[in-house]
Amino acid sequence: MKILVTGGCGFIGSHFIEEMIKRDDVEKVYNFDLLTPVSNKGLVFEDNPKYKLVRLGVASNNIDHRCPAIIKEVDVVVHFAAESHVDDSIVNADSFIKTNIVGTYGMISKCLEYWKDDLDTKKFIHFSTDEVFGSLDLNDESFTVNTPYRPGNPYAASKASADLLVKSFVETYGFPAVVLNSTNNFGSRQHHNKFIPRTLSLWKEGKPMTVYGTGEQIRDWFYVKDCVRCVERIIDTPIKESQYLIGGKNELTNLKVIDRLIEKYESITDSKLDTYYEFVEDRKNHDFRYSVDINPFMDDYGITHTDFDDSLTRTVIYYTGGRW
Known part of the structure; x- marks a missing residue:
């Protein structure tokens, strides 16, 4: 099997490639x-x-000249490449439009062009976010694949647009694609502008984490190794549906995550801070809660989730240089 990954030096993409390289049935990873x-x-x-x-x-404008042979050669494309930091998208959305929308269109259009006579043997996995569905209240039912898209910021809107492009290719051309909408990933190699690594990086500098609003926003936390296993399941099994929601079944407020991190940080580093966090003005149109129904994916493919406490411990050790 030959695989093309976009954004493979990023957080989730690098973990995916690391696992694929280990497999005997994988001949090449571009x-x-x-x-x-x-x-x-x-x-x-x-x-x-x-x-x-x-x-x-x-x-890139060079994609037409450099990618045809590779796209023709591979069996699977896994499209992780994206601009993903919400705060940056609020300041300036240009790169989000270019990468997330134009870039996705470029990839699926080229794959369709070069795979048109061989669609039955190919797969395109488009990695996306639960943020495309907007925000939930505390007692609302979880998002499903039938939930209308209601993106609440430019990042989410750009990913929603990309999702819809991919889904339109499935409907119009029979394009062999699956959209995976994931909850908040965490683990090693995540950029320091994300919640958990940013928190730990600030603490190492003796600074408090800045918490938006009241810190009561709720997210589902999904260990990156488990997320990668979900992508593997799609690769290894015939396509059953064109979209799935995936997550970790760990819905926690931001403050509760920080409390867990404090406990582990103090234990692992044998140190304490005077102040671990401070509240700042809330983000514009900050979504309150995300929650996804992962049952359809679990019914069709299934994975065993890593214990949240263990995976969080491993993550804190990685960012603090502690020992397991």
């Missing part, structure tokens, strides 16, 4: 990555003969 400042460097698989990095952004 990685289209622009190598931006948020990309991971010095990855363990960089020198593996199965791995090939192509320094290329998915919205």
Whole structure:
């Protein structure tokens, strides 16, 4: 099997490639990555003969000249490449439109062009977010694949647009794609602008974490290794549906996550801070709660979730340089 990954030097993409390289049935893994400042460097698989990095952004004008042979060759494309930081999208959404919408269209249109005579043997997995569905109140039912899209910020809108493009190709052309809408991933190699690594990085500097509003916003936390297993299941099994929601079954307020992190940080580093967090003005149109119904995915594919406490401990150890 030959696989093309976009954004494979990013957080989730690098974990995915790391697992794919280990598999005996994987012959080659290509990685289209622009190598931006948020990309991971010095990855363990960089020198593996199965791995090939192509320094290329998915919205690049050069994609027509550099990708045809690779796209024709591979059996699976896993599209992780995306701009994903909500705060940045609120300040300036240009790169989000270019990468998340234009880049996705470029990938699916080229795959359709080069796979048109062989669609039955190919797969395109589009990785997305639960933020496309908007916000829930405390007692609302979880999002399902039938929940209308109601993105509440430019990042979410750009991912919603990308989802709809992929789904339209499925309906119009029979394109062999699956959209995976995931909850908040966490684990090693995540950029420091994300919630958990940012919290731990600030604490290492002796600074408090800044918490938006009251800190009562609720997110579902999903260990990155479990998320990667979900993608693997789609690769290894015939496509059953064109969209699934995936998550970790760990709905917690931001403050409760910080409380868990404080406990682990103090234990692992044998240190304490005078102040662990401070409240700041809430983000514009800050979504209150995300929750997804993962039962359809579990029924069709199923994974065993890693214990949340164990995975959080591993994550704190990674960012603090502690010992397991």
